[in-house]
Amino acid sequence: MSKHDVRKMLRDMVSGEPVQVASGRSSIGEMAELAAVAEQFGYQYADVRRGDGYLMSLVADSRPQARERAAQTRAQYPDAADGGALPPVAPDAFQLLKTRITLDLATEYSDMQRLFIASLGITVLAVSVVAALGADTTSLVVAGVVWAVLMSLIPVANIAGRRYRAKLGARLTAAGFTSVTDRNGRLRYLPPV
Incomplete structure (x- = not known):
């Protein structure tokens, strides 16, 4: 600061x-x-x-x-x-x-938004690998495997994120904060009155 x-x-x-x-x-x-x-x-x-x-x-x-x-x-x-x-x-x-x-x-992004952003990023990465290595069979297989592995990690990351957010929410609730959902559907915690 x-x-x-x-x-x-x-x-x-x-x-x-x-x-x-x-x-x-x-x-x-x-x-x-x-x-x-x-x-x-x-x-x-x-x-x-x-x-x-x-x-x-x-x-x-x-x-x-x-x-x-x-x-x-x-x-x-x-x-x-x-x-x-x-x-x-x-x-x-x-x-x-x-x-x-x-x-x-x-909580800035919903699970669906995070899923879309991650999927798009992984797909762009896979296409970039193919473009960098050339469009031969080996690079297509490598890019496909990398794409599949990274896509399979998205649900794991979402579960870990939910647990982390729940842990933070529990800490705030224990301190007297109240959970509310704002008009955008985002979970927020308001301080005690």
Whole structure:
């Protein structure tokens, strides 16, 4: 998490409007750290998307305890937006945000979408192998075998992905988060009220 990213985020949050934090080089941990800092200044994590890096959405938290926390944080760290000291990030809050961000990224596509993307990618790979090696019998057999082996791994990867998402969901549920399905059919976890 760079100080420049934090300062820009904090300056954007002054308006009280939703804030988009984009970073092409950030890791999930760095995004979770930014979200944890934002929570201390009266915002809450809303969503994250992949694109050219990650694009995280933050919204103003209207709960009274969030407003009180933000007022205390601003009083203790008045020059945080100008490069001053930042409040420490609570390890538990950081881990929960990291879990939410990871789960949101893992549920970005449905199983059918992942199946289509993987199938298309594997087919393109097999065709590329044939094109690179020439369209003789040996390259067709090699490409066919590679294609068949990789296609057979797709269901295994989907099962592993479901188990991983269930493990993350269980961690959030144990922390008091509520599972909901958004209007796009995507499973999301909302923080306790």
